[in-house]
């Protein structure tokens with residue numbers, strides 16, 4: 545069972561509980577990006593299990609009529625076992641999602657996975673004519689070039705600051721530098737993309753920047769935030785903008801919770817306060 549403190553950031557262990565959470569979000573005009581927790585599998589068994597669960601999930605989302613899509617991790621789909629394994633599993637999911645008209649995001653993991661993830665995204669996004677989105681990280685020096693490459697690829701792009709620490713020669717570690725890069729990537733995207741921009745940030749300054757760019761260029765965008773982080777802001781923004789909440793679920797919640805706490809120590813106190821205030 546998920547302890548209440550982690551439950552602030554993870555919807556529950558079963559897909560049914562996750563979809564119940566999605567229903568509450570939809571009632572407040574927020575759509576969901578459902579993520580079955582799992583990463584870095586080194587055996588085929590859990591890869592096949594998660595692929596099967598995602599296929600069932602997209603069928604359930606479609607049947608329920610809920611406003612939700614899914615987000616998968618390459619190493620959850622077997623990237624550590626080989627690029628061919630990852631592509632085979634991803635294609636199975638994308639194919640089922642396409643049948644059910646459910647959107648599929650691909651999360652971006654550490655810098656060693658960027659090429660394989662980008663290549664797979666580009667191939668499938670072109671093959672399926674959209675229906676897929678890719679996350680890109682502002683803390684990688686290469687991302688500007690990747691964002692330019694993605695300008696004519698169908699689908700969406702989610703911009704995040706980056707949750708992994710890249711080596712100094714290929715990434716930025718200074719927060720102010722990452723923020724500058726994030727702003728600059730958004731500027732490029734709002735000017736050159738047809739739409740499909742996901743602003744994956746809780747940072748009010750980045751969200752204000754996106755709003756101003758939307759005013760200037762008219763380009764469509766959506767705001768994406770994590771479950772348990774600035775939820776009041778999510779509901780408030782949803783009155784005017786498209787807002788998605790990333791909703792993780794499943795029994796492998798420990799490393800995800802740990803990452804949220806390491807990223808921002810206040811998250812621990814915030815979660816504790818919410819539990820105590822219940």
Ligand code: FAD
Pocket residue numbers: 650651652653679681704705706707708744745746747748750768769770773774789790807808810811814
């Ligand atoms: P930060 O730089 O962490 O914070 C900036 C400001 O935001 C703070 O000063 C504060 O004003 C506000 N803020 C932040 N957190 C809180 C809080 N808990 N309470 C109140 N205010 C707060 N990373 C990846 O590497 N790969 C992915 O695939 C990926 N997918 C993501 C999907 C979504 C939908 C989101 C939202 C993030 C994702 N991330 C991913 C994580 C991302 O890279 C960042 O690590 C994370 O979002 C923190 O950066 P930030 O932009 O939110 O702002």
